[in-house]
Amino acid sequence: MVNTQRNYDAIVIGAGHNGLTNAAFLAKAGLDVLVLEKNPEIGGATISRELHEGWKYSNCSYVCSLFRPEIYQALDLGRHGLEVVPLQGSTTFMQNGDYFGSYHQGPINRREIRRHSKRDADAAVRFNADLMKWCRLIRGFLLRTPPDPASFKMRDAMEFAHLLKQFYKLSESQIYEFIRFFTMSIAEYLEMYFESDVILAHYSGGSIIGTGLGVYSPGTAYVLLHHAMGDVDGNVGSWGFARGGMGSISKAIAGALQAHGGAIRRDAEVAKINVSGGKATGVTLTNGEEVNAKIVISNLDVQRTFTKIMEEKDLPEDVVTKAKNFKIRGSSGKLNIALDGMPSFPALPKGSPLTLGHMHFTDTLERLERAYDDWKDDMWSQDPYVDIVIPTQYDPTMAPPGKHMMSVFVQYCPVEPEGGWTDEKRDAFGATVINQIADYSPDFKDLLLHAEVRTPREIELEVGLTGGNIFQGELTLDQLMFNRPFPGYAQYRGPVKGMYMCSSSTHPGGGVMGAPGANSAREILRDLGKDNTVPEDFGDD
Amino acid sequence: MSATQHLDFTQIYHHSPFHDRIEAISQVKSWSAWNGVQTARVFDTVASEYFAARSTTSVMDLTPMEKYRITGPDANEYLNHLVTRDVSKLKPGRVSYVVWCNDEGKVIDDGTIFHLREGEYRLCAAHHQLDWLLLSAEGYDVEIEEETFDIAALSVQGPTSCSVLTAAGIDGLDSLKPFGLIHANLNGFEVCVSRTGFTGDLGYELWCDPEHALAMWDAIFDVKARGLYDVRPLGLEALAMVRVEAGFILPGDDFNPADSTVRAGHDRSPFELGLGWLVNFDKPYFTGKKALLAEKQKPTARQMVKLVVEGNKLPVDSFLFDRKNGKRVGTIKAYTWSPILKANLAFAEIDTKNGVVPQEVWAEIYYSKELEWHSTWAKCSVTDKPFWNPERKSMTPPSAF
Ligand SMILES: Cc1cc2nc3c(=O)[nH]c(=O)nc-3n(C[C@H](O)[C@H](O)[C@H](O)COP(=O)(O)OP(=O)(O)OC[C@H]3O[C@@H](n4cnc5c(N)ncnc54)[C@H](O)[C@@H]3O)c2cc1C
Numbered sequence: 001m002v003n004t005q006r007n008y009d010a011i012v013i014g015a016g017h018n019g020l021t022n023a024a025f026l027a028k029a030g031l032d033v034l035v036l037e038k039n040p041e042i043g044g045a046t047i048s049r050e051l052h053e054g055w056k057y058s059n060c061s062y063v064c065s066l067f068r069p070e071i072y073q074a075l076d077l078g079r080h081g082l083e084v085v086p087l088q089g090s091t092t093f094m095q096n097g098d099y100f101g102s103y104h105q106g107p108i109n110r111r112e113i114r115r116h117s118k119r120d121a122d123a124a125v126r127f128n129a130d131l132m133k134w135c136r137l138i139r140g141f142l143l144r145t146p147p148d149p150a151s152f153k154m155r156d157a158m159e160f161a162h163l164l165k166q167f168y169k170l171s172e173s174q175i176y177e178f179i180r181f182f183t184m185s186i187a188e189y190l191e192m193y194f195e196s197d198v199i200l201a202h203y204s205g206g207s208i209i210g211t212g213l214g215v216y217s218p219g220t221a222y223v224l225l226h227h228a229m230g231d232v233d234g235n236v237g238s239w240g241f242a243r244g245g246m247g248s249i250s251k252a253i254a255g256a257l258q259a260h261g262g263a264i265r266r267d268a269e270v271a272k273i274n275v276s277g278g279k280a281t282g283v284t285l286t287n288g289e290e291v292n293a294k295i296v297i298s299n300l301d302v303q304r305t306f307t308k309i310m311e312e313k314d315l316p317e318d319v320v321t322k323a324k325n326f327k328i329r330g331s332s333g334k335l336n337i338a339l340d341g342m343p344s345f346p347a348l349p350k351g352s353p354l355t356l357g358h359m360h361f362t363d364t365l366e367r368l369e370r371a372y373d374d375w376k377d378d379m380w381s382q383d384p385y386v387d388i389v390i391p392t393q394y395d396p397t398m399a400p401p402g403k404h405m406m407s408v409f410v411q412y413c414p415v416e417p418e419g420g421w422t423d424e425k426r427d428a429f430g431a432t433v434i435n436q437i438a439d440y441s442p443d444f445k446d447l448l449l450h451a452e453v454r455t456p457r458e459i460e461l462e463v464g465l466t467g468g469n470i471f472q473g474e475l476t477l478d479q480l481m482f483n484r485p486f487p488g489y490a491q492y493r494g495p496v497k498g499m500y501m502c503s504s505s506t507h508p509g510g511g512v513m514g515a516p517g518a519n520s521a522r523e524i525l526r527d528l529g530k531d532n533t534v535p536e537d538f539g540d541d
Numbered sequence: 542m543s544a545t546q547h548l549d550f551t552q553i554y555h556h557s558p559f560h561d562r563i564e565a566i567s568q569v570k571s572w573s574a575w576n577g578v579q580t581a582r583v584f585d586t587v588a589s590e591y592f593a594a595r596s597t598t599s600v601m602d603l604t605p606m607e608k609y610r611i612t613g614p615d616a617n618e619y620l621n622h623l624v625t626r627d628v629s630k631l632k633p634g635r636v637s638y639v640v641w642c643n644d645e646g647k648v649i650d651d652g653t654i655f656h657l658r659e660g661e662y663r664l665c666a667a668h669h670q671l672d673w674l675l676l677s678a679e680g681y682d683v684e685i686e687e688e689t690f691d692i693a694a695l696s697v698q699g700p701t702s703c704s705v706l707t708a709a710g711i712d713g714l715d716s717l718k719p720f721g722l723i724h725a726n727l728n729g730f731e732v733c734v735s736r737t738g739f740t741g742d743l744g745y746e747l748w749c750d751p752e753h754a755l756a757m758w759d760a761i762f763d764v765k766a767r768g769l770y771d772v773r774p775l776g777l778e779a780l781a782m783v784r785v786e787a788g789f790i791l792p793g794d795d796f797n798p799a800d801s802t803v804r805a806g807h808d809r810s811p812f813e814l815g816l817g818w819l820v821n822f823d824k825p826y827f828t829g830k831k832a833l834l835a836e837k838q839k840p841t842a843r844q845m846v847k848l849v850v851e852g853n854k855l856p857v858d859s860f861l862f863d864r865k866n867g868k869r870v871g872t873i874k875a876y877t878w879s880p881i882l883k884a885n886l887a888f889a890e891i892d893t894k895n896g897v898v899p900q901e902v903w904a905e906i907y908y909s910k911e912l913e914w915h916s917t918w919a920k921c922s923v924t925d926k927p928f929w930n931p932e933r934k935s936m937t938p939p940s941a942f
Contacts, residue, residue, distance in 0.1 A: 097545065106577070107554050107574050108577075111577065115548065118671055119671050119672060119675060121669065121671075122670065122673075123672040125669055125800060125801050126800050128801075129802065136803060171805045174805055349547045351551075
């Protein structure tokens, strides 16, 4: 039982996977930690729920790659029930009835690229090597606190030196290329390598997922990296399924937290962080209950944290302004679908392994850009870009035998269509997506038993992601590294003493990574003079 | 729907036009992929295949090697700009070994240029080059076409290879000099024969339309069936031995091709690879010239060398030291026991002393006997010459055996 008289060492607001990770490392260091979650279930955007009897959905996030193996190991998540199985391949279906398949076996993958362009098959070698260069660089920063470029404190100077050294290991021309990479659009970037329309479209998808940018918008090249920098067992760029859905990740972290003596309280929505004498003293719940703690950590995005659960009078003016200006427009929707059987995709040869991977239906850059145009006009894309996976081809725990669950990530969907969201509009959005799938899978509609349709409205209402932004804030250079969430606040410390941030709004950003939670815990333990329980980066070399 | 040419996804490796014969002749069915093509590691035993190459005739499927046809008014000028060596005077009917670099002067790949007929060239490469060849073609009036699977090729190597091919029905080999090529007739179809190879011995490479691939294979193996000469297929493992003896380095195995190198400083220049003799600064221009000229101003810090390793313990992945228990100065890149020289041979990368290659280094060798590990030291001496370079390799006309 939670003792409200008790003064906790730390309260974490939000049981998203980062809040849980943060709390677990604090508990491991011996702190008396309480996590407060507004929902009846933990996990935030890393959750599995049963909405149709017998079927489990990964309601928000659906594939795992970014999650740091260092955290997995340090929190012993395998023994707490987590298992991440690599998924294989990807396909873009074409309007002319053909398809481009990316096979998980090298030789056949190359032959398939050659089927579309001999030149692209060879260019893929250069592309992969170049992408790996930037991945290596960025991976080294994930489990580190970003340095504050304006500070002269010793520790920061050393961090900065580290950053420069990382940089200097690049040749001069590589440094220029890297800077260019951060500012380019994915279309421009890929056109330096590939000529085939479908291949350009296929590789672009990862660059627009979750972002309010189009394939021709500067900055999208980086988003590709954000999706390519993770790994499954050292295979950089691979993605995996968490057995039992993404909720298994949160559950395992919660298991570790509890094993270290931490507590979680569900249905406990925080109304306000209490501040007294310029210091955080605890929280007040929406039911009026007060819970005290020496420090308070927010797992909510920074806009929500600083404009919804903190009072303006408690905060420096610039923080409130920065929080209001934080770019956090949502742009994605999600369908989770229970299927009575495996849908067929007649474009693929019988028995093709390609259904085991990601599936997309957008075969040109132009169609991707058009999808974006609709979003700019506050409409959902009439011809959306979807990322479909059917995890039940691997996972026996998410649907009855022979039945399937399909996860459909949809780009783009507006924060608010003209006149605002209604249930009818939500369903019309769902129908747009379902019709698109049915164009490529004639038996799909007949197999459909239940669908959960989520627009940014549903995502915000349930998970509390402002605007439904899946990354808790746009991943553009002005909001990355030492600019995340804002300059001067990139080291997880809030503007009020004893208040910290641990969410995806902080470095290294969104995705099921655990890194923001872990990095934040490291800073907190340092401030408290406690032994560090947060692991160091394994290092690629 | 449409007439999609689906890949057979159950066949992971591509099959060469010789596949049926190779599959049939393989006794141990040990496969691996070479450029995505199913290739035999071993057919029978490594020893019997090795000695076929060194004492009779060995046959290897060369089809997986990347091949590009380069034609057009600027073909020669283009190639001369591409590679570091001067190929402006390469005559029709001649072949040249070359490397090519990126703008930083780092080696992308090595290969051979065949001047097949006036103005018609073939470039053979170890790795996929179409992307680079097309990027380099900017401003040249050339046509570049990948023809890897449009040509079936066999490498026929060994002291009796001339006799075998002559017995198979190919005329004109007597006067064919090393690095020369002829267009011959074999049982009614055309075969291009070049006196080239990867074994450092007498040998030929045969190139034909895939349509005639099996007939070409059969004509050669028929010589054995007729009881005239022994002919055996050569697998990748025996090839790995003979190529080290011959002193040929392999991009991707012994050094990182520049276009797929991720870590800065992990690619290599021709000088670092001991291939400085392929760089011709007298040419007005070639890709990487500026960088290589600049590199030449400073002593080369490390270099690929050939080592003879004393004793009979293989220097598997060994570190190299300036003396026993001394300072680490390098690493082994490739190695083999040489049955014909009864010596351990290796390629290694070692630090120079101000550009001067030390002539002697020590390898720390770990080896196991019945699962117990031991370590020992072996002295290694640097040598400039190919380890194996018999007279018969270059004699014209070649001897019968
Ligand atoms: C549709 C969708 C698909 C995605 N797909 C992927 C994917 O496939 N792979 C991937 O790696 N990433 C994906 N992401 C991104 C990833 O899921 C998120 O970036 C990540 O889960 C965020 O974790 P977090 O812990 O930082 O925050 P959250 O998960 O947002 O956690 C915040 C928590 O705080 C709680 N909360 C909010 N307000 C209060 C309050 N006042 N009091 C108490 N609790 C409160 C919320 O309920 C929630 O549990 C996706 C996201 C979405 C939305």
